[in-house]
Amino acid sequence: MRVVALVSALFLLTGAALAQPRGDARKGRELYSEKCILCHGGRGEGWDWAKKVETPPVPVPDLAQVAPERSDQFLFDVVKGGGEAVGKTRFMPPFGFQLSDPEVWDVVAYMRSLKGKK
Numbered sequence: 611m612r613v614v615a616l617v618s619a620l621f622l623l624t625g626a627a628l629a630q631p632r633g634d635a636r637k638g639r640e641l642y643s644e645k646c647i648l649c650h651g652g653r654g655e656g657w658d659w660a661k662k663v664e665t666p667p668v669p670v671p672d673l674a675q676v677a678p679e680r681s682d683q684f685l686f687d688v689v690k691g692g693g694e695a696v697g698k699t700r701f702m703p704p705f706g707f708q709l710s711d712p713e714v715w716d717v718v719a720y721m722r723s724l725k726g727k728k
Contacts (some may be wrong), residue, residue: 632682633712638720641713645705654724668699674724685718 642650649657654673677685687695690709692700705714 633717635712635716635719635723637713638716638718639723641709641717646717653679653720654721668701673721678720678725682718682722685721686714689717690714701708 613727643652649670650673654677656672657670663720688698688702689709690704690705693699695704705717711716
């Protein structure tokens, strides 16, 4: 009986840890401003056609609309490995060589915070 209780408690604690959101949106905002803002805009709105001379070779998505439709793992994979890592365009560059995994999770957390900030 005692072993079952211990295993159950361990499972609950592990599950609770897994349910915790990953990343820090405040740190992610700084990284987003440094790495992502040029193409995705200040609030994730995508390419601002009025402010750019050149148009991008592919549409740049509005992250506030796209992020809620995608899993955290998908967003992590696309930031870390680029568009090709998730079967999308290669014009989304990989940032895994510049950002650590925790930093990528911070960017994902910030992307999640963009919903409704327009």
